[in-house]
Amino acid sequence: MTTQTSFPGAGALRETGKLCQLGIDVVRTTFRRPFQLREFIQQSWFIVSVTVLPTALVSIPFGAVIALQLGSLTRQIGAQSFTGAASVLAIIQQASPIVTALLIAGAGGSAICADLGSRKIREEIDAMEVLGVSPIHRLVVPRVLAAMLVSVLLNGMVSVVGVLGGYFFNVIMQDGTPGAYLASFSALAQLPDLWISELKALIFGFIAGIVAAYRGLNPAGGPKGVGDAVNQAVVITFLLLFFVNFVLTTIYLQVVPAKGS
Amino acid sequence: MGVEVVVEGLTKSFGKQTIWQDVTLTLPPGEVSVMLGPSGTGKSVFLKSLVGLLKPEQGKIVINGTDLVRCSEHRLYEIRKMFGVLFQDGALFGSMNLYDNIAFPLREHTRKTEAEVRRIVLEKMEMVGLVGAEKKLPGEISGGMRKRAGLARALVLDPEIILCDEPDSGLDPVRTAYLSQLLIDLNAQIDATILIVTHNINIARTVPDNLGMLFRRELVMFGPREVLLTSDEPVVEQFLNGRRLGPIGMSEEKDTATMAAEQAHADAGHSDGSTSEDVRGIIPQIEPTPGLPFRDAVRRRKDRVMSIIHQLPYQAQQGIIESLTTEEQVRYGVHVGAPAAAPAPSPWPRQGGVL
Numbered sequence: 289m290t291t292q293t294s295f296p297g298a299g300a301l302r303e304t305g306k307l308c309q310l311g312i313d314v315v316r317t318t319f320r321r322p323f324q325l326r327e328f329i330q331q332s333w334f335i336v337s338v339t340v341l342p343t344a345l346v347s348i349p350f351g352a353v354i355a356l357q358l359g360s361l362t363r364q365i366g367a368q369s370f371t372g373a374a375s376v377l378a379i380i381q382q383a384s385p386i387v388t389a390l391l392i393a394g395a396g397g398s399a400i401c402a403d404l405g406s407r408k409i410r411e412e413i414d415a416m417e418v419l420g421v422s423p424i425h426r427l428v429v430p431r432v433l434a435a436m437l438v439s440v441l442l443n444g445m446v447s448v449v450g451v452l453g454g455y456f457f458n459v460i461m462q463d464g465t466p467g468a469y470l471a472s473f474s475a476l477a478q479l480p481d482l483w484i485s486e487l488k489a490l491i492f493g494f495i496a497g498i499v500a501a502y503r504g505l506n507p508a509g510g511p512k513g514v515g516d517a518v519n520q521a522v523v524i525t526f527l528l529l530f531f532v533n534f535v536l537t538t539i540y541l542q543v544v545p546a547k548g549s
Numbered sequence: 550m551g552v553e554v555v556v557e558g559l560t561k562s563f564g565k566q567t568i569w570q571d572v573t574l575t576l577p578p579g580e581v582s583v584m585l586g587p588s589g590t591g592k593s594v595f596l597k598s599l600v601g602l603l604k605p606e607q608g609k610i611v612i613n614g615t616d617l618v619r620c621s622e623h624r625l626y627e628i629r630k631m632f633g634v635l636f637q638d639g640a641l642f643g644s645m646n647l648y649d650n651i652a653f654p655l656r657e658h659t660r661k662t663e664a665e666v667r668r669i670v671l672e673k674m675e676m677v678g679l680v681g682a683e684k685k686l687p688g689e690i691s692g693g694m695r696k697r698a699g700l701a702r703a704l705v706l707d708p709e710i711i712l713c714d715e716p717d718s719g720l721d722p723v724r725t726a727y728l729s730q731l732l733i734d735l736n737a738q739i740d741a742t743i744l745i746v747t748h749n750i751n752i753a754r755t756v757p758d759n760l761g762m763l764f765r766r767e768l769v770m771f772g773p774r775e776v777l778l779t780s781d782e783p784v785v786e787q788f789l790n791g792r793r794l795g796p797i798g799m800s801e802e803k804d805t806a807t808m809a810a811e812q813a814h815a816d817a818g819h820s821d822g823s824t825s826e827d828v829r830g831i832i833p834q835i836e837p838t839p840g841l842p843f844r845d846a847v848r849r850r851k852d853r854v855m856s857i858i859h860q861l862p863y864q865a866q867q868g869i870i871e872s873l874t875t876e877e878q879v880r881y882g883v884h885v886g887a888p889a890a891a892p893a894p895s896p897w898p899r900q901g902g903v904l
């Protein structure tokens with residue numbers, strides 16, 4: 289006897305509620321034994337295999353663009369010596385979590401969503417539940433954890449590749465001095481910058497995994513529904529990630545004092 | 550022994566579309582029941598509701614004292630371990646081969662060694678005639694094979710309640726006959742409560758102890774097989790005989806204009822799609838393969854039916870009475886050709902919990 293009240297926006301609220309419910313279930317179920325190690329490793333490997341190459345290819349030009357932009361900007365205001373610090377901070381704190389998020393959602397999340405969606409319409413998920421095995425424990429948790437792990441690793445990779453790309457472009461193309469680049473780096477950047485970057489990546493991986501799993505487990509009727517679900521999962525994840533990034537950045541800048549201030 | 554499943558006033562809708570409403574029936578413990586119904590009347594939805602995959606809006610489904618519609622998720626998972634479910638398309642795990650698919654429940658829920666698992670899996674695969682296909686992936690086999698593999702997986706934990714969604718669809722008549730026999734043999738061996746959903750008239754006539762039919766968002770009837778098989782209800786008659794003439798149309802409802810037009814065609818000599826003979830009437834039920842134990846359910850059902858026989862329609866009464874031996878007729882105090890009157894006292898001591 290579930291009476292569904294309807295008012296404008298009720299549907300959206302209901303969906304959000306169910307999404308959060310799935311998130312909570314996943315967190316709870318993560319600690320249930322036995323841990324699905326095999327599935328976790330397979331999924332991690334799978335997500336890595338679909339994301340590593342595009343991430344590398346995206347992060348080089350990303351690092352380069354930031355370095356070039358900052359390079360000319362700092363020259364205009366006469367602060368060349370801070371090019372290194374500025375571009376490293378920009379890359380580590382903002383660019384790399386965002387690049388990671390885009391690829392985890394676009395490549396990893398869509399694959400997770402499509403996989404779970406096609407299992408759902410083939411009734412595999414139903415069959416699993418009827419066999420007394422929780423699909424959340426068995427399928428969703430390993431995927432979400434895999435997305436989180438890969439996200440953190442990718443973030444590290446993007447940071448390194450981005451910083452190297454920035455260094456290369458600044459030193460080779462804009463005649464920056466290697467020494468100044470590195471020196472300014474340690475003058476402004478601090479360890480918490482790296483932590484917040486990794487924390488963001490972890491949270492983004494979680495969100496991407498949950499949204500992909502939620503949309504995959506609830507496709508609206510038939511194979512076409514799976515296609516739509518994948519599409520929506522990617523869009524919803526992007527929106528959520530940019531919003532969460534904004535919130536986290538704001539909090540971080542308030543809470544952690546900038547070095548040298 | 551199997552478990553009783555009590556369904557009371559169950560109603561299920563998707564959005565504004567009501568699939569069926571106020572469905573009330575009891576699957577007697579250890580007996581085989583069949584649910585008939587035209588395509589799209591919600592038979593699969595009914596099965597999925599019985600295992601808690603879909604939540605009906607109203608009513609209860611009581612198994613072992615637990616209401617599946619309202620119990621906790623944890624309890625639901627516990628109860629589900631009693632079920633073996635064959636889905637309409639088999640629902641095998643696409644990423645595992647047949648062997649792993651069938652072994653899956655054993656590996657998840659038991660601590661059996663790999664050797665024991667192997668023995669059980671191979672036994673079930675032989676039972677459904679899939680020996681030699683262990684290494685095949687579900688995508689590489691025919692629909693009928695998927696169905697049989699799905700059944701093997703459903704049976705691997707010796708369930709107390711077996712639900713089969715159209716076990717015959719995608720199977721040839723010979724395999725369907727084997728499958729019917731298999732289900733009856735299973736019932737004789739493990740005394741599980743079985744519910745089969747199908748449109749197959751042959752299965753409906755020869756397999757079940759109880760028969761029901763869903764049509765137009767309602768349970769038209771559910772009861773001892775004799776009641777439906779001798780029914781004069783137009784829907785039942787049309788369905789059993791596979792005619793176009795009658796209340797069932799290509800889409801669910803048939804309007805009066807179409808009905809009149811079809812009647813006119815039929816009067817003009819245009820065949821209505823059925824064979825000329827009426828297949829209604831009671832024919833003997835399939836027996837377990839010789840050598841297997843006698844089905845306990847048959848004896849229990851006879852007792853149960855004889856205690857309510859006076860409430861059944863006259864034709865059904867006669868069908869039931871005719872199927873009794875003379876000795877049994879004397880014992881129950883009924884005669885061919887005479888309506889059964891008072892509730893007959895049970896000649897055997899009642900067993901605990903059996904209706």
Ligand SMILES: Nc1ncnc2c1ncn2[C@@H]1O[C@H](COP(=O)(O)OP(=O)(O)OP(=O)(O)O)[C@@H](O)[C@H]1O
Pocket residue numbers: 563568586587588589590591592593594595637
């Ligand atoms: N998840 C769902 N969401 C919305 N409607 C559904 C859903 N599942 C089933 N339906 C609707 O419920 C009705 C009954 O479907 P169901 O699959 O139970 O039919 P059926 O009796 O099993 O038919 P068949 O004999 O062809 O298998 C259909 O009209 C279908 O559109």
Ligand SMILES: [Mg+2]
Pocket residue numbers: 592593594637714
């Ligand atoms: Mg169906």
